[in-house]
Amino acid sequence: MNILEALSYAKRELLHCCFDPHIRPALEAELLLGYVLDTTREWLHTWGEHTIEEADWEMLKACVSRRLQGEPIEYIIKSASFYGREFYVDERVLIPRPETEILVEKVHALIQEKNIQTIGEIGTGSGVISIILGLLCPELRIIATDISPTALQVAQINLENHANSANQLRVRVGFVCANLFEGISEVPKVLVSNPPYIAKGYPLGKNILYEPHNALFGGDVGDEILRLIIDFGSLVGVEFLACEIGWDQKEALEIYLRAHGYEGVFYRDLSGFYRGFIAYLL
Template sequence: MTIQEAIAFGAKKLHLLERPILESEILLAFVLNKPRIYLHSHSFETINPFHQEYFKQLILRRESFEPIEYILEKVSFYHQEFYISKGALIPRPETEILVDMASHIIQSKNCQNIAEIGVGSGIISITLALLHKSKPLEFHASDISPEALFNAYVNTKKFNCSNITLYNSAFLDFNSYKHFDLLLSNPPYIQNKTILPKPLSFEPQQALFGGNRGDEILHKIIAIAKVRNIPYVICEMGHNQRNSILAFTKNLSVKTLEFYQDLSGLDRGFIIEF
């Protein structure tokens, strides 16, 4: 099998995807450990049997709609490449907006002690640590999933983020006394009864489903911030949860509550100041 034939084979198998040729090329380049441009300049080169079999296995995984990020074990976020595996939710581009909002709060309000609930692969805390290298920031990030924490651990080591401490814990149970200036989270916020597209079935379900209504964990995070006297909270949320957040915070004496939108103009998160 030549490179050209392999690309055609993969594209045919992946015909139900939006970009079958591109994804076939990406997977073959990964197998051969070559840039994609190499495939076009060496299209008649024969692929050895080992690489042929490996490529076919990856195509089979992608044909079943397994996310390509899990297959390649890497994901791009905020101009950086992070390790990712099945134990952690794949970062979405809209979460970069949360990072931008948090970065502004850190800069303008001089926040130094930052907590993150549901750290996942670590992309939020790590990106903020990299953006504010000159500041003496401390991050304390928790997750109930050991698999997700492994992803976060690998990424903190990759980017040499020694100011991020990870905890296998729910919410802020790892420390009942420490004061935090800012609480961040991209928590599960999908209703339990929601039927998800096939690709999402490969992702950790506990990182997606937020309860019977979907907003239960969001409410708990806000309540924790109130009880712990954390002045700022930034959370991602579902596009239809504005009224739920407004109703829940109505009697919590918040100073300000702002909602931010994603690139489609839909509500994507909120910022609370207590």
């Protein structure tokens, strides 16, 4: 079995996938085999006639089987792309979504406009938001919390993977195990969060249910944690809140923000749905 034959096998099998209409068989075949052989997609096509070992062939078949059962490819290959970089992910954390890149862009613009030096992140998960903002803003200091100690282990892996002596990320980004921002004495100028916001019982795709449920579901309605973040921000006087939200939560959260002294500016995702807000303390 050579590389081209293995790719053809994986692509053919993935064409039978019925749980995800957006699956890209050719790309995913390359990603899976690249993961198995610990190499790049480009290398696979350069050395297509190269024979693969029996152990690698068996591992590829196992990976394809896992994918066909609905497991996200990011968990299988232990990697997810976000904001042009690769991050380690596994079952301890939510897989970063392209929609969250919009939140990062909005917060980055706010940091630049207001010359903000410190921010906090609630529910950092894999740490991608804080790490990207730290890379984009060389002077920025960040305190990022998560209630899950195992999620913070993944965040620390990603910090180590992207930190170096030049960017000083290890000094400027700190991960803390905490509920919301409890126990953190310093009040940041900005609180950013992509919290759990899906309503309990909302029907989700088979592949999404592989992800940690405490990172998906926000409560019976879905916006309960978002409201707690607004409560906390109002209580301690955080000047700016920046949060991702569910597509149907804009109207209720707009009212809740105003009742707690904030004016919310809501933004849409690339599909046209409301996906988040930047809120200013009045």
